[in-house]
């Protein structure tokens with residue numbers, strides 16, 4: 001463990017770091033900060049929630065010359081929410097050095113951004129779409145940029161973003177330093193990355209598994225039409241303080257958020273079709289505990305650091321193992337513990353195995369709770385609430401009322417009635433969600449090893465996006481959907497040994513945001 005004071009960082013940055021409450025550097029910070037401060041290009045890979053933002057943020061802030069009025073660093077992030085969050089963290093890191101920083105992202109009035117750009121920011125954090133927009137309008141001058149950072153690099157180098165990133169790269173001097181960070185870095189993507197880096201140092205924090213140990217991982221097998229009732233019961237048993245439920249599409253997210261509200265949960269949805277103001281207000285409500293359940297597409301899967309997320313539910317199993325890693329990584333951050341539950345329909349079991357093979361971690365099967373167990377969960381909450389009130393010991397007049405009652409009734413009956421009246425009986429209001437097409441069954445690959453057919457990791461995502469006609473969202477929003485259903489051999493249940501199920505990793509265009 002290295003203390004930040006041993007890392008040779010300036011007094012002003014050290015002061016900011018300490019104000020943020022950081023003492024010891026996390027392994028990825030320890031492993032990358034020195035290399036990056038020496039000017040090396042760095043590919044940094046470490047598990048979710050382990051401090052990658054400061055790992056690239058500290059050396060970047062250190063390098064900024066506050067007397068130079070030009071933009072010296074550009075940080076690109078895949079979503080608006082992440083761009084905002086990263087800029088907040090970098091602002092704190094550069095607070096004592098007084099680094100001027102600006103975030104630019106879609107959905108925010110461009111005129112305002114153009115005016116703010118005139119105040120000579122030295123660091124820009126943005127989403128690819130909006131950065132390109134400013135480059136095209138000539139409102140963003142990047143010819144003095146010395147540090148280029150891609151947060152969630154693998155996501156950004158995926159087909160959906162590669163064209164935008166390439167164009168942005170053309171505006172940034174080739175002699176810049178490049179830093180790339182993510183919790184996942186599939187081989188083919190790393191190859192693309194290396195093409196525009198100079199002799200990068202690769203820092204991969206070794207761990208047995210790709211996901212952090214402190215997240216308990218479960219899966220629950222359920223038919224599509226049963227999933228919602230099972231989710232409700234699990235929620236009643238788990239009683240999550242703060243949970244994220246991931247759905248596959250925007251429609252799914254809308255329906256799930258509404259259905260959960262009907263059943264009495266404090267839930268709201270977030271996805272790329274909502275206005276930026278709505279997206280921000282939903283996140284704010286979630287962060288301030290005004291809602292307990294955030295229902296989201298993958299727009300919330302990457303990088304978001306919301307403290308206190310106790311549970312992640314993959315209502316729809318994600319298509320890629322990488323997406324799984326990022327989604328569940330919204331819990332169990334900075335050493336806290338978390339629980340992740342993934343719903344899987346019988347025909348999607350192949351996907352579960354691919355996820356497990358990638359993360360090197362088996363998920364534990366969870367038996368769907370019965371409605372009785374769900375009721376017990378709610379009763380337990382009532383008892384906890386009641387006990388808390390008793391412990392507070394400020395019952396005053398209520399004690400007089402209680403003795404009046406005890407003259408008429410048995411104590412045990414009075415307490416039972418109190419528990420009953422405080423128990424939120426599980427709501428079984430019938431809910432019908434639109435059927436979500438299950439992921440196509442995985443085609444089994446003949447003969448093990450062999451070559452990777454059909455585009456590998458990149459798959460065919462480009463089909464879902466064109467570089468023109470960008471919508472309000474910063475990502476592709478095409479609804480081309482996946483319709484191919486391989487008819488070849490498939491195995492929807494078999495030995496969970498992971499040895500037979502490596503199939504081609506063809507992806508369908510994503511349409512979630």
Ligand SMILES: Nc1ncnc2c1ncn2[C@@H]1O[C@H](COP(=O)(O)OP(=O)(O)OP(=O)(O)O)[C@@H](O)[C@H]1O
Nearest residue numbers: 022024025026048049050051052053183303305334
């Ligand atoms: N050295 C440190 N000591 C204590 N807390 C830290 C330290 N570094 C970062 N943190 C905190 O840990 C949390 C997670 O950090 P961060 O968001 O950078 O993780 P990440 O590795 O980028 O995760 P993801 O892969 O999900 O993007 C943040 O709240 C951050 O402020």
Ligand SMILES: [Mg+2]
Nearest residue numbers: 052053151303
């Ligand atoms: Mg991050």
